[in-house]
Amino acid sequence: MAVFIMVAGVFTGAHVWQETAARLVAAGSEVHAVPLSGVGAGRPATAAGVDLETHIADVVSVIDAVDPASGPEIVLVGHDYGIHPVLGAADRRPQRVARVVYLDCGMPRDGVPALAAVPDQALRARLAEWAEDGVSEGELAPPGRDEWQRWGSTAGVGDAALDRLTALAAPQPLGTLLQPLRLTGGEAAVPTTGVLCTGNGVSVDLVQRLVDFGDPALAALTGPRVTFFELPTGHWPMLSCPAELADVLLRAAAGEGRRLRPAGAGAPPPHLRPFPLDVPEVPRDREGRVDLYAPDAGGPRPAVVFVHGGPVPAGARPTPRDWPTMVGYARLAAAEGMVGVTLDHRLHDIGDYPRAAADVSAAVERVRADPRVDADRIALWFLSGGGLLTADWLAGPPAWLRCLAAAYPILAPLPNWGLSGTRFRPDLAVAGAGALPVVLLRAGRETPEIAATVEQFVAAAGDCGARLELVDVPDGHHGFETVDAPGQVRPALRRAMRSVVAHLTG
Numbered sequence: 331m332a333v334f335i336m337v338a339g340v341f342t343g344a345h346v347w348q349e350t351a352a353r354l355v356a357a358g359s360e361v362h363a364v365p366l367s368g369v370g371a372g373r374p375a376t377a378a379g380v381d382l383e384t385h386i387a388d389v390v391s392v393i394d395a396v397d398p399a400s401g402p403e404i405v406l407v408g409h410d411y412g413i414h415p416v417l418g419a420a421d422r423r424p425q426r427v428a429r430v431v432y433l434d435c436g437m438p439r440d441g442v443p444a445l446a447a448v449p450d451q452a453l454r455a456r457l458a459e460w461a462e463d464g465v466s467e468g469e470l471a472p473p474g475r476d477e478w479q480r481w482g483s484t485a486g487v488g489d490a491a492l493d494r495l496t497a498l499a500a501p502q503p504l505g506t507l508l509q510p511l512r513l514t515g516g517e518a519a520v521p522t523t524g525v526l527c528t529g530n531g532v533s534v535d536l537v538q539r540l541v542d543f544g545d546p547a548l549a550a551l552t553g554p555r556v557t558f559f560e561l562p563t564g565h566w567p568m569l570s571c572p573a574e575l576a577d578v579l580l581r582a583a584a585g586e587g588r589r590l591r592p593a594g595a596g597a598p599p600p601h602l603r604p605f606p607l608d609v610p611e612v613p614r615d616r617e618g619r620v621d622l623y624a625p626d627a628g629g630p631r632p633a634v635v636f637v638h639g640g641p642v643p644a645g646a647r648p649t650p651r652d653w654p655t656m657v658g659y660a661r662l663a664a665a666e667g668m669v670g671v672t673l674d675h676r677l678h679d680i681g682d683y684p685r686a687a688a689d690v691s692a693a694v695e696r697v698r699a700d701p702r703v704d705a706d707r708i709a710l711w712f713l714s715g716g717g718l719l720t721a722d723w724l725a726g727p728p729a730w731l732r733c734l735a736a737a738y739p740i741l742a743p744l745p746n747w748g749l750s751g752t753r754f755r756p757d758l759a760v761a762g763a764g765a766l767p768v769v770l771l772r773a774g775r776e777t778p779e780i781a782a783t784v785e786q787f788v789a790a791a792g793d794c795g796a797r798l799e800l801v802d803v804p805d806g807h808h809g810f811e812t813v814d815a816p817g818q819v820r821p822a823l824r825r826a827m828r829s830v831v832a833h834l835t836g
Contacts, residue, residue: 331358331359331360331402331403332359332360332402332403332404332405332428332580332583333359333360333361333362333396333402333403333404333405334351334354334359334360334361334362334405334407334579334583335362335364335389335392335393335396335404335405335406335407336350336351336361336362336363336364336406336407336408336409336412337364337366337385337389337406337407337408337409337412337413337415337416338363338364338366338409338410338412339409339410339411339412339435339481340410340411340470340481340502340507341369341470341472341473341481341499341500341501341502342369342495342498342499342500343363343365343366343369343498343500344363344364344365345363345494345498346363346409346495346566346568346569347361347363347568348363349568349569349572349573350568350572350575350576350579351363353572353573353576353577354576354579354580357576357580359580359583360396360402362392362396364388364389364392365388366384366385366388366415366506367380367384367385367388367503368380368384368469368500368503368506369500369501369502369503378467379467379505380503380505380506381466381503381505381506381508381509382414382415382418382443382444382505382506382507382509382510382511383418383509383512384503384505384506385414385415385418385506386415386418386419386422388415389406389415389416389418389419390419390422390423393406393419393423393426393427394423396426398426403428403429403583404426404427404428405427405428405429405430405431405579405582405583406419406420406427406429406430406431407430407431407433407579408430408431408432408433408435409433409434409435409568410433410434410435410447410481410482410565411435411444411447411502411506411507412433412435413430413432413433413435413436413438414438414444414447414506414511416430417430417438417511417513417517418511418512418513420516420517420520421513421514421515421516421517422516424516424517424519424520427520428520428521428583429520429521429522429523429582429583429585430517430520430521430522430523431522431523431524431525431579431582432522432523432524432525433525433567433575434482434525434526434527434530434532434565434567435447438511439511439513440511440512440513440515441510441511441512442510442511443461443507443508443509443510443511444506444507444511445457445458445461445507445508448507448748449480449481449482449680449746449747449748450480450481450748450751451680451681451747451748451749451751451752452748452751452752453480453748454681454748457504457507457508460504460508461508465504465508466504466505466508466509467504467505468503468504469501469502469503469504470501470502470504470507471501472496472499472500472501472502473496473499474496475492475493475496478492478495478496479745479750480748480750481565482530482564482565482566482745482746483527483529483530483531483564483565483745483746484564484565484566485529485530485563485564485570485745486529486563486564486566486567486569486570486571487564487566487569487570488569488570491566491569491570492569495566495569521555521556521557521585522555522556522557523556523557523558523559523582523587524537524556524557524558524559525558525559525560525561525567525575525578525579525582526558526559526560526561527560527561527562527563527564527565527567528560528561528562528563528779529562529563529564529565529745529779530564530565530744530745530746531744531745531746531747531779532746533560533777534558534559534560534588534590537551537558537590538590538591539599539600539601540643541590541591541592541593542593542599542600542601542602543593543599543601543642543643543645543646543647544593544594544645544646544647544648545643545644545645545646546645547643547645548593548643549592549593551590552589552590552591552592552593554589556589556590557582557585557586557587557588557589558587558588558589558590559578559581559582559587559588561574561575561578564745565745565746600809600812600813601650601653601654601655601809601812602648602653602654602812603654603812603813604654604658604812605654605655605657605658605659605662605811605812606658606811606812606816606819606820606823607658607662607816607820607823607824609658609661609662609664609665610661610664610665611661612624612625612660612661612664612665612670614657617696618696619651619673619674619675619689619693620671620672620673620693620696620697621651621660621671621672621673622669622670622671622697622700622702622703623660623661623663623664623669623670623671623672624664624669624702625664625665625667625668625669627667630701630702630703630704630705631667631668631669631702631703631704632668632669632703632704632707632708632709632732632831632834632835633663633668633669633670633671633697633698633703633704633707633708633709634659634660634663634668634669634670634671634708634709634710634711634735634830634834635671635673635690635693635694635697635708635709635710635711636656636659636660636663636670636671636672636673636711636713637673637675637690637710637711637712637713637716637719638650638651638653638656638672638673638674638675638713638714638716639677639712639713639714639715639716639717639739639740640675640677640678640682640686640714640715640716641677641678641679641680641682641715642677642678643678644676644678649674650672650674651672651673651674654812655713655809655811655812656672657672658811659672659711660672662823662827663827663831666827666828666831667831668709668831668834669697669700669702669703671693671697673689673690673693674689675689675690675693675716676689677715677716677719680747680748680749683718683719683749683752683754686716686719687719687722687754690710690719691722694708694710698730705730706729706730707730707732707834707835708730708731708732708834709731709732709733709734709735709830709833709834710723710731710733710734710735711734711735711736711737711830712734712735712736712737712739713736713737713738713739714737714738714739714740714808714809715740716739717736717739717740717741717756717783718740718741718742718743718749718754718755718756719754720734720736720739720741720756720759721753721754721755721756721758721759722753722759723766724756724759724760724762724763724766724768725753725759725762725763726762727762727763727764727766731766732767732833732834733766733767733768733769733829733830733833733834734763734766734767734768734769735768735769735770735771735826735829735830736768736769736770736771737771737810737811737826738771738772738773738776738780738806738808738809738810739756739770739784740780740783741756741757741783741784741786741787742755742756742757742782742783742786742787743755743783744779744780744783745779756787757783757786757787757790758790760787760790760791760794760796761790761793761794761796763791763794763796763797765797766796766797767797767799767829767833768791768796768797768798768799769799769801769826769829769830770784770787770788770798770799770800770801771801771802771803771822771823771826772784772800772801772802772803772806773803773806773807773808773810774802774803774804774805774806775805775806775807776806776807776808777808780808788800799829801822801825801826801829802822803818803819803822804818805818806818806819806822811823
């Protein structure tokens, strides 16, 4: 028999687990949904003096109340913010905990406060300022009924459940978000399971891709005692699919789940597979974070700047400009008589979009200043998560920007990215594109969450009369250059490149 000790996220309490807990009990498990001090019913109602250590103590007290002589295995389940007190408790009582379940949440680290996991970027920045100013008291008001999306996708949550979630929401004590998590390393010995909600923008395949980038910090995710599950729902599975969540928790307690392969094991990961077109080799000139592939042609030539996607872990090796896809695109442009350009920008985390945008702007100016480049004839070509970086260029395209292209891009923030209130909204910025030609390569089998952003963009482009050309890869998946059969992809790549070249030379 397993004993599940479950801790809810910000603004919520033990009540959110009611349906899931009932199913676990019916399956023979013991369940404790922890009411947290200052938030949950039955605990002190004031936020004064309540911080992360208070909530860790709440969880530890529940662990200690379980009779060790009865021999049950304790499984700690942390949803959203709840993973912080769960990890703190596992660190204090590692010998009592059989497994920690990360339910649609991040991976907290020692010394990092929970504010780092707040999805709303503007709110995260404000909380960080308060932390720097030494604020420790006060509380954060809960969201209204229409504001829960700022904290995660509400996909699958019915109206009645959303009404109840809002009615029972409580202010979150600021100390719980601002106080750094302190870990001694004891929790590292406890087996873990990640339950990812794909409707909130995260999947097991996505985590595998991050591991494949080769960042040593993610190597622990491939350990033999780490498993993963997916649920096709939003950020609150205990409300949207409690039966399915209960089943996954039971399987997690039994050690089941998908395991990740280590970086470099087996066949090359998608981002290191060959480019699907045979392109001639062209000498590369490396200047800082920018690489130029210039054709052997007289006079300044138009340039195509290729902007990789992300986020890509800071420790990824090789870096994106050396990936076969990026090199292949640059050489393809050079074969057409253009200067092909790749770069490394610093999009390592969702919060890095402003820094990445500045990196791209600086790279473009460096390219325009190169004597081999016609500074008045530039095209920008964005891929994947780099698609949000198109917003600045769409909102006010300069005269020298002759074309903007994007391949399987993300064109509106995903639900758990917290960027809806920022400038990185291509679906809104396209209204300012004017006469700028936009070439959009669509993957017919794109993931639903990303496909929805493309549909938003296409609809917005139609509403404002933007010059949008759609180039479809009907059976293509995200990253189609290296994950799909070359014959399916080549015609679309050639057509898109011809269009971009025509806009640069016409």
